[in-house]
Amino acid sequence: MTLSSLAKLVPSVDWDLYVHHLLPSNSAKHPSQIVVTSPDYIAKVSKLVGTETSTRTLQAYLAWRVMFAFGDALGEDIRGPIRRLNSKITGTNPKSVKPRWDTCLDEVNEDIGFLAGRYYVLNKFGGNAKEKADEFVNSIKEVFLARLPKLEWIDDETREKAVQKVDELVRKVGYSDVTPDIMSPVSLSDYYADLEIQNDTYFENYIKARTFAVEEEWRQVGKKPDRSKWLMNPQEVNAYYNPSFNEIVFPAGILQNPFFGSNYPDYLNYGGIGVVVGHELTHGFDNMGRHFDAKGRLVQWWTNETAAQFDEKAECFVKQYSNFTMVDVNGEAIHVNGRLTLGENLADNGGLGEAFVAWKERYDSDKESKRYNNVRLPGLDQLSPEKLFFVNFGRVWCNKVTPAQAKKGVLTDEHSPGKWRVNGAVQNSNHFAKVFNCPVGSPMNPTHKCELW
Template sequence: MSETSQTLLRHILEASYPGAAAHSPSEDKENFEKLKATYDACLDEDTIKKVGLAPLAELLDTINHLYPASCFRSPRSTDGLSETVIYLAKLGVTALAAAGTGADDRDPDQVVVSVSAPYRIGLPAKELYSDDKVVEKYKTVIHDVFAALYPEKLDHLKDSTSALVEFEIKLAAASPDAEDRDDVTKYYNPLSLKDTDALTPDLHISKLIESLSPSDVKTERVIVMAPQYLKDLNKLISDTPKSVFNTYFQWKAIQAFYSYVEADAITPYRRFVNELQGKDPASSPERWRTCVNHADDGVGWILSRFFVEKAFSEKAKVLGDRIVTDIKDQFIKKLEKTTWMEQEVIDLAIRKVHNIVQKIGYPTKSPNILDPPSLRDYYKDVKVNASTYFENAAAFNTFEVIREWSALGKPVDRDQWDMTVPTVNAYYNPPGNEIVFPAGIMQFPVFDVAVPEYLSYGAFGSVSGHELSHAFDSTGRHYDQNGNYTDWWTDKTVASFKSKAECFVNQYANFTVEGSDGKPLHVNGRLTLGENIADAGGLSAAFQAWKERAAEKPNQGLPGLDYFTQEQLFFVSYSNWWCGKSRPETAVQRIYTDPHAPKWARILGTMANSREFRDSFKCQSREPVCELW
């Protein structure tokens, strides 16, 4: 599906403006030209090579000016530290601490500021800092990049490279584990802004937040998502020589912008990134693929407008809405029959299902992608030039940062989407109590108005049920029918849930991939708990929804697949959706960072937990291994 979608996007981007002059407003063509300039600048490799390191070098010069390596007070002076973190943050680069805005979990109509540990320190997962081979290779790569950038400093580079990686190792050790990072019961720590500075007196968080906030907004309250990390960070700052920060800040900028540069100096890092993913070090995707993704990242809503025109019909939107509504109905029936929840919780849970907002296909507000003037206004502050790839990328980052922070002081915009329309994915947003399905995931073969409905319900329907089940998983259950983080479950219901959830934790912890040392590496049953619960609940709700529809209007069979019953084909369609391959190195990284179990485990585990699957295939044992709904 991604492949089909990417190819279609390529055709859109490489064709001339498709609008008919008679009825297309001038803004539509203007938007298309901005989209095309974004794509063309990325495709123009000759110019990118000619420009070489210059734009990155300019950025590094600014960092050297803000935070010079030579000490101007003492080797441990922190002058300029906050200024450099702010400079990078405005470019969308996280250094030392991450600040952002979003709905307040306890008041989901209000926008609040949060501060956390960086999502990624330097290597893709904090566990990789325990792998001596990877760390040594990483040191060599950083050394080689800086040696090419600053040949005159060769004598000092070995020491500064080692010091930088040692610093990152300490940052990684201080940062939260993946399973705790998104746990609202652990990250929701409101503090007054002035109190955040007490956690990191050497890094003024208040200064960072004030610099990113609109000038007319005063922030007084902050959600500190990892207080212990900030305390440990402050100790690290005071214990670390100043020169290390200079190297660290430059390295963050290089990691953020290396892919927009064609120059020998950054080749070692490009090769290293490939190796970490298990690819051939010299490999690179076809250029058009890189550029399609770049256009989607930068001006994705304009791209979405042209994608919808080609790939998503009104009939598809109607069917998608109907499937999601059917699954909501089935989930209510499941809740009504649930024996482990107390009645007062069931009643509130049913209200929560009724309240779930379903967004299907594409946004029609914030921005309305079908309205060219709305799209033009959305991107009016982004300047794009068909010959400045690096500068375009920096402009997109800056635009996103400004857009995110401009939400402060206003009510939460519930019309926003977090995924562009061609994205082959979906999500549930707990404070918004909404499930969102971009048109990209509503494509053949997992969804189509023309195929038998057991295919669409088996794949897309299960995804819909999965997202809806997130409203009651280990995270979603903490949010009530209005999206408030609150204790709305009784103690008895919570105890029953935890007991049933433990079954999923243990079941999935038995799945393994081969670790980098050749030994089995177990799936993290706690990190993947929410997704595994959602898979089980979603599949069951989708099956019941399809059965009810098929009773009204029987589905046709598929030629050549007469061996399978339609019930069995429902599960084949689901499983086919998760069929995939991963390189061993990528599989290991995902174990550390991905809240989803490996794809094959999502098939085997979910089938083992499906009473309906066991019935359809006449398994000896009809009892699920684990079951919630």
């Protein structure tokens, strides 16, 4: 939208003043257009702010948001009440306090994450980890492409463009090597040149770092997007698919145990990081990612018929996951939101199937030469490599949460709870049912399965 059209939609906010305040001082002019991701929501906010809320209430709310945002960086007299509030929300013990070193490490990651990432990469990401991760991406990509012709619900026109999207998929593994180059002290120094850190001014550093981050974001206004830039630090245990750039990104932090081990047998690595690779690739074709083409443009590249088929099949997952429940603080069942979690559920299911097929094809073709590592684990002779693939898939999503935190996750997180990320996906897996000999009609092998990618 243009600023003037946004002003008409949301008249309660002085957008011209807001944008002017955030733009760098050397910026020549305001952007001609800005992206409004949720116009319905922001229009309702305008009404709430403009006519339905008193000035005193708004002032109190804004003051509270400032306190909540900055309270953790202040003294115990401020941190304590906020910690007690968060404990109520998550059901944890308010007396349980993270050691100070842990808090400070979090702050280093938040403020100068790329700089800290250099030392993490030097210490933890060596050998052939990058090459092996590329192998996983290649093998799973090939499985996805090989499956496309077998999906009868996709017509030829859409299938051809889906192949193009996979072919043009950009992959980033390990760490940033351009903006900045993690391995170059000079590049890092240039990147953080405008951020001044003092040894004895913790709160000032906190403010400066957040100001630096906002200014860094707004410096991009009017410029061509930097496709080399990473949205995560190399030490993060996470991964992502960026639809605007059609890229999948795997920081060095997730290329560690239990997701990936250089000495792990392939069946464990494919059940861990392999599923993550398939998960991120499938995000390019979930209910949100599918709207972006091979170049990352938000265009309609699906035919109407294929789009309708997709929606029909996706609805199966919505219904399935909406039947899953967690127990809240009162011992009552609270249902997973199958529509909120749809994209992640599609990615979990697609990633699991793609990773298993990629590993099994590699395993079956390698029985004689033993080029790949699929040695059996001592003491686990009763579990075949096929079974251990699924065991490790379950292992990487093991977690323990309080009932209050579980409820908060169900209400707000686009991911299903860990239990259902695993059990939901294996319920739909014919491979799992065959490997574990699950009777047809049993909870882990229902008669009707949801399937898309």
